[in-house]
Amino acid sequence: MSRFERHVFTCINERDESDARGCCATRGGVDVHGWFKAEFKARNWKGRMRANKAGCLDACEFGPTVVVYPEGVWYSPRSREDVQAICDRHLEAGEVVEDLVIPGLG
C-alpha cells in the first residue's frame, strides 16, 4: 500500500506578468493550498493524506491547478467550498467531483 491514501498537489508557480498564460499563483494557488492544509488539519488526516505545493503542472490556463494521486484527477477549485467538496467527496469517499474537473485533462 502506498504511503498516503491520497496525495494532493497544488501548483503555486509564479510567472512574470508579461506571460500570456498567466499563472496559478495569481489565480489563487497559494490560497487553495492553504485551504487544503487547513482542511487536512481539521480532519486529522496527518499521515493518511498529504497536501503539497508543486511547481508548474503545465496547465497554467486552467489554474489554480490541482492534481490528486493515485487517481490522477485534475481539478481547478476556486473557493474554500470547492476544496471542501474535494475533501468530502473525493479524498474521503473516493468519488470524482466531476463539476470541478478540468475538462480534457483526464
Place this chain on the structure above:
Amino acid sequence: MSRFERHVFTCINERDESDARGCCATRGGVDVHGWFKAEFKARNWKGRMRANKAGCLDACEFGPTVVVYPEGVWYSPRSREDVQAICDRHLEAGEVVEDLVIPGLG
C-alpha cells in the same frame, strides 16, 4: 487514462540550518529535479511523463526525496545514474527500482 503516464515529484524544500531534520535542498533535491528534467527532454517525454518540483514531502531525513505516481513509489536518488535507472527501469519499463526505494515508505 490519466494525463501523464508517470508523474515524478522531487522535493526541493529548504529549511533553516538549525533544523535537525535537514532538508532536501541541501541533500541535492535541486540537482535531482534538474537531472529528471534533462532526462525527460533527452527522451522526448513531453506530454507523456512529467517531472515536477514539490514542497516538503515529509521525508526530510531520507532526502533527496522523490515520489513517482500513480504507483506511489518513494525514492532517494543520489546521482545522475540513479535518476537514469529510475527513468529506464521504472518510468519506461514499469519496474520498481528496489535498491533506490526509501525503506518503510511503501
